[in-house]
Amino acid sequence: MTSAPSPSSSSCIPSASRNPNFSFLLSRSVLLRAVYSFPSHRNRIRCSGLHLEASPPSSLSSSLSRRGCVVSRYAPQPLRALATSVAPGVPSSSVVGDDNVGVLLLNLGGPETLEDVQPFLFNLFADPDIIRLPRLFRILQRPLAQFISVLRAPKSKEGYASIGGGSPLRQITDAQAEELRKSLWAKDVPANVYVGMRYWHPFTEEAIDQIKRDGITKLVVLPLYPQFSISTSGSSLRLLENIFREDEYLVNMQHTVIPSWYQREGYIKAMANLIEEELKTFDDPEKVVIFFSAHGVPLAYVEEAGDPYKAEMEECVDLIMEELEKRRVINSFTLAYQSRVGPVEWLKPYTDETIIDLGKKGVKSLLAVPISFVSEHIETLEEIDVEYKELALKSGIEKWGRVPALGCEQTFISDLADAVIESLPYVGAMAVSNLEARQSLVPLGSVEELLAAYDSQRRELPPPVTVWEWGWTKSAETWNGRAAMLAVLVLLVLEVTTGEGFLHQWVVLPLFR
Ligand SMILES: C=CC1=C(C)c2cc3[nH]c(cc4nc(cc5[nH]c(cc1n2)c(C)c5CCC(=O)O)C(CCC(=O)O)=C4C)c(C)c3C=C
Numbered sequence: 001m002t003s004a005p006s007p008s009s010s011s012c013i014p015s016a017s018r019n020p021n022f023s024f025l026l027s028r029s030v031l032l033r034a035v036y037s038f039p040s041h042r043n044r045i046r047c048s049g050l051h052l053e054a055s056p057p058s059s060l061s062s063s064l065s066r067r068g069c070v071v072s073r074y075a076p077q078p079l080r081a082l083a084t085s086v087a088p089g090v091p092s093s094s095v096v097g098d099d100n101v102g103v104l105l106l107n108l109g110g111p112e113t114l115e116d117v118q119p120f121l122f123n124l125f126a127d128p129d130i131i132r133l134p135r136l137f138r139i140l141q142r143p144l145a146q147f148i149s150v151l152r153a154p155k156s157k158e159g160y161a162s163i164g165g166g167s168p169l170r171q172i173t174d175a176q177a178e179e180l181r182k183s184l185w186a187k188d189v190p191a192n193v194y195v196g197m198r199y200w201h202p203f204t205e206e207a208i209d210q211i212k213r214d215g216i217t218k219l220v221v222l223p224l225y226p227q228f229s230i231s232t233s234g235s236s237l238r239l240l241e242n243i244f245r246e247d248e249y250l251v252n253m254q255h256t257v258i259p260s261w262y263q264r265e266g267y268i269k270a271m272a273n274l275i276e277e278e279l280k281t282f283d284d285p286e287k288v289v290i291f292f293s294a295h296g297v298p299l300a301y302v303e304e305a306g307d308p309y310k311a312e313m314e315e316c317v318d319l320i321m322e323e324l325e326k327r328r329v330i331n332s333f334t335l336a337y338q339s340r341v342g343p344v345e346w347l348k349p350y351t352d353e354t355i356i357d358l359g360k361k362g363v364k365s366l367l368a369v370p371i372s373f374v375s376e377h378i379e380t381l382e383e384i385d386v387e388y389k390e391l392a393l394k395s396g397i398e399k400w401g402r403v404p405a406l407g408c409e410q411t412f413i414s415d416l417a418d419a420v421i422e423s424l425p426y427v428g429a430m431a432v433s434n435l436e437a438r439q440s441l442v443p444l445g446s447v448e449e450l451l452a453a454y455d456s457q458r459r460e461l462p463p464p465v466t467v468w469e470w471g472w473t474k475s476a477e478t479w480n481g482r483a484a485m486l487a488v489l490v491l492l493v494l495e496v497t498t499g500e501g502f503l504h505q506w507v508v509l510p511l512f513r
Pocket residue numbers: 108109110111124129130152155156167168169225229231232295296297298341372373376377378379464465
């Protein structure tokens with residue numbers, strides 16, 4: 001946690017130029033834009049869950065009042081046009097006032113030592129947003145997570161060993177939190193910044209305890225994933241909502257969630273800066289293919305559960321390329337997805353196959369751009385820098401470069417600070433007796449509703465991770481994986497019902513009793 005003393009005097013918030021716009025895939029086929037707003041006001045709201053708040057652009061407030069929720073058809077141009085100036089008429093001094101403002105950064109977390117790897121993997125696979133079992137088998141989530149994490153740990157450990165024995169994620173996220181705090185203070189918004197990880201320390205629960213101890217009265221929740229996915233921001237927000245639902249203090253605390261921010265100008269510019277800088281290291285910069293590599297998700301997340309991740313990713317890449325074009329950088333570019341695990345189909349094209357294809361097509365210079373995550377981590381330091389580089393060189397690429405992750409890059413941090421500031425005025429407006437604003441900001445929905453919007457039935461998804469694999473072809477691999485999963489489930493059911501079996505012998509299952 002990065003905290004600082006409470007403000008000694010009320011502060012003036014500089015008028016920001018853009019609002020965060022939140023977009024979600026609300027059905028399988030139609031990409032819709034939703035701006036959620038929810039005054040968390042004692043006695044006025046259903047006291048459950050986490051609330052999404054955003055400053056709705058003024059043109060949308062009338063429909064807000066009618067339906068309580070703005071859902072307009074998504075189109076790339078309006079998306080940017082929707083970015084209006086912030087909360088006209090709301091005095092900046094009401095934004096902070098006597099409030100004790102906190103920012104909660106949500107992130108994935110990573111093992112800090114090799115001993116942490118297996119329990120970290122357990123936490124990851126125990127998450128129903130990563131492995132979603134049929135309702136009947138939910139009881140097996142934790143034993144299955146234990147089983148898979150034990151099997152996968154040796155391979156993962158090798159990876160973490162090769163990058164220095166642990167994930168750098170905690171260190172980097174702490175540094176980002178500190179820089180964000182400084183930036184907010186420099187912009188006259190004295191706020192504490194907290195880090196809550198999903199799968200490792202400091203866990204979200206630890207951050208929340210600190211937030212309560214510090215007496216935070218206004219909280220901005222900011223997942224550190226630029227693009228929204230069920231498996232990342234969605235999972236963190238679902239957890240947070242469960243924590244909020246059960247806690248009187250949190251339920252009554254004003255809060256705002258910024259679910260995704262890939263379209264923000266500062267973020268786009270910061271990415272373009274890094275790419276431009278790295279292109280200069282090539283002898284013939286204009287011949288370099290810019291290769292965006294995003295963390296993948298299983299295809300079913302997008303096609304069956306309506307995860308907006310792919311659409312947001314594609315739009316994000318387009319925005320960065322448009323920004324580069326304005327700077328007369330008109331290189332060819334491509335987007336592919338990396339880090340797939342398990343037998344099911346993930347988002348395509350896959351990074352490894354694309355590298356081989358580009359080599360075959362005679363591309364000689366490639367600049368890899370990690371796009372789904374803002375810190376260095378195992379998949380940039382090991383998968384991209386070692387595995388994909390080696391593959392590229394073998395495939396005929398002669399010059400390989402890689403854009404660093406944003407980390408604490410100043411344009412980026414400053415833009416995150418602006419995103420936080422821009423999300424504050426409406427909370428302030430609702431706290432003061434701005435009746436009109438309150439009426440137009442009818443309680444709209446909780447995160448549960450948001451998540452239900454794209455994932456209404458929470459249908460079971462094919463497990464993205466493999467328990468074991470054999471076979472040579474893709475299809476055989478898929479069916480082997482499914483058969484293996486079924487066999488494991490049957491074995492686990494037998495274990496649980498009879499109390500006997502190999503997991504009991506290994507003293508694995510009794511741990512969860
Ligand atoms: C936007 C980023 C990420 C998405 C989407 C995502 C989905 C996703 N991941 C797994 C499985 C694993 N992820 C692991 C590590 C890991 N994942 C991300 C980001 C996204 N994951 C990061 C930044 C990291 C690294 C953290 C670190 O320690 O540095 C791992 C563990 C590493 C390994 O064994 O390879 C697994 C496993 C799934 C199944 C999934 C979508 C369903």
